[in-house]
Amino acid sequence: MFTTNPFDDDKLHEECGIFGVSGGEGAAALTALGLHALQHRGQEAAGITSYDDRAFHTHRAMGHVAGNFDRKEIMDPLAGDSAIGHVRYATTGDSAMRNVQPLYAELAAGGFAIAHNGNISNASRLRRDLISTGSIFQSTSDTEVIIHLVATSRQPTLIDRFIDALKQIEGAYSLVCLTGDGLIACRDPLGIRPLVMGEREGAVIFASETVALDVVGAEFVRSVEPGELVIVKDGNVTSHRPFGGDAAARPCIFEWVYFSRPDSIAGNRSVYSVRKAIGAQLAIEAPVEADLVVPVPDSGVPAAIGFAQESGIPFELGIIRSHYVGRTFIQPGAEVRRLGVKLKHNANRDLIAGKRIVLIDDSIVRGTTSLKIVEMMREAGAKEVHFRIASPPTKHSCFYGVDTPRREKLLAANLDLGAMTRFIKADSLAFVSIDGLYKALGEPRRADNRPGYCDACFTGDYPTSLTDHEEQAAAAQLALLEERVG
Structure with missing residues (x-):
């Protein structure tokens, strides 16, 4: 594999x-x-x-x-x-x-x-x-x-x-x-x-x-x-x-959340500054008592800085990323695959042990990675592990050039917040709100509630027709009906 x-x-x-x-x-x-x-x-x-x-x-x-x-x-x-x-x-x-x-x-x-x-x-x-x-x-x-x-x-x-x-x-x-x-x-x-x-x-x-x-x-x-x-x-x-x-x-609102490099300017806004603002907004919306703010590298770093500055909790690199791992490597078995995570990222054990940790990441998709990160922190001796996500829950698939799983594979589309928290084995979990995300972008949602961005992955509000998807969904429903009748 x-x-x-x-x-x-x-x-x-x-x-x-x-x-x-x-x-x-x-x-x-x-x-x-x-x-x-x-x-x-x-x-x-x-x-x-x-x-x-x-x-x-x-x-x-x-x-x-x-x-x-x-x-x-x-x-x-x-x-x-x-x-x-x-x-x-x-x-x-x-x-x-x-x-x-x-x-x-x-x-x-x-x-x-x-x-x-x-x-x-x-x-x-x-x-x-x-x-x-x-x-x-x-x-x-x-x-x-x-x-x-x-x-x-x-x-x-x-x-x-x-x-x-x-x-x-x-x-x-x-x-x-x-x-x-x-x-x-x-x-x-x-x-x-x-x-x-x-x-x-x-x-x-x-x-x-x-x-x-x-x-x-x-x-x-x-x-x-x-x-x-x-x-x-x-x-x-x-x-x-x-x-x-x-x-x-x-x-696409996800350009500011994750896709663009932080040193880019998108829509006349510094991507890095927006991500810091999202982190600050997240600290306001979902405060937690903790000892350290730890980013999931590298995409979680700007939001973690914003969260730390707003909350007053110290920012630390509790997860260290290796920059010398090739893009592709072989993982022949489940145990080696589990250990292979540490080829790229490893817990800063001396820093983590005995501490209450707030992990900051940009999103949760299937939830499998978040689970691995929490387990890594626990193995390193973290006293508590809290997760904060610098985007709203991803509940819908994207049909505009972003590789997303089918909706039944999206964690937030199938579980409520409590169930997601238990799935990733965290002590608490919170996402920035959709209104908070817009606020961080400096553009609060308009009075008529019409979005100024494509935020369909969060809201299901797709801005264009989805002809192929609709035809495929109709064909699947017909096949299911024929199977039941048969």
Whole structure:
């Protein structure tokens, strides 16, 4: 059995990160650096496509950016002053080279490469319709649906065909596309998935997070607006609004809770500062008498600092993370698998023994990781172990590009607070409230109670249609009914 970091197995995973450069010397090298900064958004595979006024050049590989895009024999062929890149964590489509992005196709209007962050919630229906009319798919990725919609559109220009394709899809997406005429970047009408724009020595750069701009020495210009399509051609940047501007933006609230790097700026807010504010709010809502505040590294650190500062309880690194464990290791049996947790994280025993501990983490998904952490603290001699979570209970699956278990596997969807506390064997458990989360973001929920973010994983309030999910649920209900009748 192969697994990743055992403390990350029970986290929500973003689908991917994207990066694009237009008009930059050594565009592929800049893209590789940008993808390094976005590696946390996708660790399964990476790819880069470049264009040099004559041809497109692509290299895609399973695994991390490092080791795949740091060799001369790989980077030299990726010539040109324009490039797009992608790091992937699969939510739609299996783990195989055919699904690694950017995806590329030769269309009637010329070469077309695309990298996608998000999930198309009607991809299965569109795929069936396209196949029925003769389309031949080479991958199982929902992103390929966009290519086929562009290829089969009757609109006169490539941009018109691309817009026509986007108007047929549902769900969440940020896209960077490379053509022989330039680079296209766009964001879904609700802005569920993030995308920012920067500038470096005349080159225009797009990335999932501002930290990628920092790494390549680019200046942040602005966020790509929800529903905006930006075209960069011959150094000129033009903005288009093919969807109008009526819908209220609903960016994914989990970007501030967990997905984005803490040194990024998202929606004009420091992610690190927001996470500290969430921790402070959690201390106000769920106080506890304790000796130490201990973060679950690394994602729980900012919230733990905020909790400690607000509560006055000392902050300590009671769990030490090793940074020298490879991403993948073999775990041949249950006992070795249990011990394998300590390869990555280990209790600071001398600090923990005899103390009342408040553990701070960003979320609870299945609860299996939280149980391991509590057991680790108990084994280290903790007198009491209290758990505080810097997000509301995750009760609903995400259909917008985040890898979440089916709802029946989500701990908070099936157990009340008391039962969850007993499951993870903690002395107490509390989550920040949804109103508290909005308060930490500096945007209390509006008087009409309409959210300013996509918080569906907490509330079940999905901002778009979920065609494929609804069809699958209906089919499952029909099958169950037929089984009972039979």
